Amino acid sequence: xxxxxxxxxxxxxxxxxxxxxxxxxxxxxxxxxxxxxxxxxxxxxxxxxxxxxxxxxxxxxxxxxxxxxxxxxxxxxxxxxxxxxxxxxxxxxxxxxxxxxxxxxxxxxxxxxxxxxxxxxxxxxxxxxxxxxxxxxxxxxxxxxxxxxxxxxxxxxxxxxxxxxxxxxxxxxxxxxxxxxxxxxxxxxxxxxxxxxxxxxxxxxxxxxxxxxxxxxxxxxxxxxxxxxxxxxxxxxxxxxxxxxxxxxxxxxxxxxxxxxxxxxxx
Amino acid sequence: xxxxxxxxxxxxxxxxxxxxxxxxxxxxxxxxxxxxxxxxxxxxxxxxxxxxxxxxxxxxxxxxxxxxxxxxxxxxxxxxxxxxxxxxxxxxxxxxxxxxxxxxxxxxxxxxxxxxxxxxxxxxxxxxxxxxxxxxxxxxxxxxxxxxxxxxxxxxxxxxxxxxxxxxxxxxxxxxxxxxxxxxxxxxxxxxxxxxxxxxxxxxxxxxxxxxxxxxxxxxxxxxxxxxxxxxxxxxxxxxxxxxxxxxxxxxxxxxxxxxxxxxxxxxxxxxxxxxxxxxxxxxxxxxxxxxxxxxxxxxxxxxxxxxxxxxxxxxxxxxxxxxxxxxxxxxxxxxxxxxxxxxxxxxxxxxxxxxxxxxxxxxxxxxxxxxxxxxxxxxxxxxxxxxxxxxxxxxxxxxxxxxxxxxxxxxxxxxxxxxxxxxxxxxxxxxxxxxxxxxxxxxxxxxxxxxxxxxxxxxxxxxxxxxxxxxxxxxxxxxxxxxxxxxxxxxxxxxxxxxxxxxxxxxxxxxxxxxxxxxx
Numbered sequence: 001x002x003x004x005x006x007x008x009x010x011x012x013x014x015x016x017x018x019x020x021x022x023x024x025x026x027x028x029x030x031x032x033x034x035x036x037x038x039x040x041x042x043x044x045x046x047x048x049x050x051x052x053x054x055x056x057x058x059x060x061x062x063x064x065x066x067x068x069x070x071x072x073x074x075x076x077x078x079x080x081x082x083x084x085x086x087x088x089x090x091x092x093x094x095x096x097x098x099x100x101x102x103x104x105x106x107x108x109x110x111x112x113x114x115x116x117x118x119x120x121x122x123x124x125x126x127x128x129x130x131x132x133x134x135x136x137x138x139x140x141x142x143x144x145x146x147x148x149x150x151x152x153x154x155x156x157x158x159x160x161x162x163x164x165x166x167x168x169x170x171x172x173x174x175x176x177x178x179x180x181x182x183x184x185x186x187x188x189x190x191x192x193x194x195x196x197x198x199x200x201x202x203x204x205x206x207x208x209x210x211x212x213x214x215x216x217x218x219x220x221x222x223x224x225x226x227x228x229x230x231x232x233x234x235x236x237x238x239x240x241x242x243x244x245x246x247x248x249x250x251x252x253x254x255x256x257x258x259x260x261x262x263x264x265x266x267x
Numbered sequence: 268x269x270x271x272x273x274x275x276x277x278x279x280x281x282x283x284x285x286x287x288x289x290x291x292x293x294x295x296x297x298x299x300x301x302x303x304x305x306x307x308x309x310x311x312x313x314x315x316x317x318x319x320x321x322x323x324x325x326x327x328x329x330x331x332x333x334x335x336x337x338x339x340x341x342x343x344x345x346x347x348x349x350x351x352x353x354x355x356x357x358x359x360x361x362x363x364x365x366x367x368x369x370x371x372x373x374x375x376x377x378x379x380x381x382x383x384x385x386x387x388x389x390x391x392x393x394x395x396x397x398x399x400x401x402x403x404x405x406x407x408x409x410x411x412x413x414x415x416x417x418x419x420x421x422x423x424x425x426x427x428x429x430x431x432x433x434x435x436x437x438x439x440x441x442x443x444x445x446x447x448x449x450x451x452x453x454x455x456x457x458x459x460x461x462x463x464x465x466x467x468x469x470x471x472x473x474x475x476x477x478x479x480x481x482x483x484x485x486x487x488x489x490x491x492x493x494x495x496x497x498x499x500x501x502x503x504x505x506x507x508x509x510x511x512x513x514x515x516x517x518x519x520x521x522x523x524x525x526x527x528x529x530x531x532x533x534x535x536x537x538x539x540x541x542x543x544x545x546x547x548x549x550x551x552x553x554x555x556x557x558x559x560x561x562x563x564x565x566x567x568x569x570x571x572x573x574x575x576x577x578x579x580x581x582x583x584x585x586x587x588x589x590x591x592x593x594x595x596x597x598x599x600x601x602x603x604x605x606x607x608x609x610x611x612x613x614x615x616x617x618x619x620x621x622x623x624x625x626x627x628x629x630x631x632x633x634x635x636x637x638x639x640x641x642x643x644x645x646x647x648x649x650x651x652x653x654x655x656x657x658x659x660x661x662x663x664x665x666x667x668x669x670x671x672x673x674x675x676x677x678x679x680x681x682x683x684x685x686x687x688x689x690x691x692x693x694x695x696x697x698x699x700x701x702x703x704x705x706x707x708x709x710x711x712x713x714x715x716x717x718x719x720x721x722x723x724x725x726x727x728x729x730x731x732x733x734x735x736x737x738x739x740x741x742x743x744x745x746x747x748x749x750x751x752x753x754x755x756x757x758x759x760x761x762x763x764x765x766x767x768x769x770x771x772x773x774x775x776x777x778x779x780x781x782x783x784x785x786x787x788x
Contacts (some may be wrong), residue, residue, distance in 0.1 A: 052778075053778060054782070076632070091560065091561055098629075102552050103549065103550060
């Protein structure tokens, strides 16, 4: 098994708080990998450190056998990134954004133009191509962001929450493109907390909790005979049963409360 | 009444909540508080000192002051604060409140705060300064409160009526640029006075004569009059306040049910590719193309550039005006180099406006050469606009000062200074980067908590540019005009070495630069 991504003891702290406490992430080449974990588990921090956007306090990250922090030129040519928060050049149009992104990587203009038009077509963004990114909806931003990440044909693609806030139609477009991408032998790693989606798309799962990898491997192995959702809750420690105390007024059975004089205040 | 109290408490709670935890904000609030107290005390004193002036003059001055407060209340909240939580009616639209009560509540909320209190205190100062006799005091008290209410409801009416537009991107863009014009507007009286156009006393009397019939003019006059005419004026004023209040309620009701139209947007023109005709295809052309688009499209660029030109223009106008023409080379060199310095300062935080999108460059460039290309592209784009602009400014100032022979040496020197500026600015861009917020306001150009960094960056750039430019500017200033021939090569050399050094330093600390310009605003 060749590894597309391999980290050893990746570590990051912010002041007192340890965000990532020694992550050993392994993703085999050609896999569609999901990085799952609750909010605050350190998924974004880990992805930022692997893609060279955030300096780790310790450990190392290797992509395609190349150290991210020692050989950045080689690594950056091989990775495509869609970071969290949809941070894009807002005052460029979708088409201009793709052109900029391609030419920044020294791809000839003619080639960039051809790839841009094809990507805009596949992403169903032709009509909005000349509108400014600042006016795009969330789904359109995710799609143009993914197009920008794919434009230089990377071998490993890192996506942070690519499906968050995306409508089903756009999500379908995104998954189609990504599945075609991995079918050709390239690697996709995306973070998410939508377990159904991860279960449907991924063949490799890494589960993060509180800055650690708590489980990692092929989907079937991590899941066992449970659903991925149940497996995930078991691994990260599901919610403590709140019990039946409190919230008695909530729902149709609490209708008596409507007549109580305390509700409503002065009128 | 309980509604008013509730909203006033909500406003106080919001102010307190904003301060929690963040030292910079606490310091900022203390500073605001001290400033408001100082302004209130000084304003009260000045207004009460009107008693020493002769009555007619005192009334005229009060009319001017009241009108200024009124205009100030109408436009300053729009420019400086945008919409804060208590003022945006859309946030309250889900609560079961009738429009009338909402209006009372929002009036109470806007009356709560340090600046409203300061305004009220200064206005009361007019009572001390103008009122005569019991009648004057009684009418005066009414006038003071009506003037205060007038300021508030006018301000509310304008923010509410524009709130739809302010929430859209285009509206905010337009407002950002409009802020500059407002600053210029406030500078206008100063300029006119400096140029000695007309007799100040006559100017005041004639202006007050016109403003006397505006609502704030009525209020000021009513205090001074204190008789039946004053009472009648109060009546008119009260009707006006109620009318504006009514309009405000209408606007509020309208704003609550009107959809946000900000997602409708027009397409941009496809680029004509002029840059590509002159530059070889590649990263450099990409950066130049993108930067030129940003300078045209991003209001923050427009504001910065426009402000530099205006400041330079105002200073050039004042300097050359005072000397009375025929001042020679130094009078042209000064403003020209100042203009170059101001324009170069626009580049002293080159990555700040990219902000959170800078990652796209970071993941594309893996080595120092990439960053060097990036900086070169930014400099080229800025220079494409700044150099012709500086030439134009130099020509204008030279002709204005009556020394056309100064054009060539002054323009060359200014270009040299601009080159030096870019070299220094690329260093501050990588050493002292900070986030430029999407929405500029009048007080800071940096994200919360980075004000110090922004100040240090601009200050270091200014010192650096001035220091490195002195060997160039001083000889020319003292009449050795031929030195200006060396200006351009000197500027280019500083730009080249500054950019190289900045790329070396910047590449090593790129993640830190990225973090510094990606702060939440």
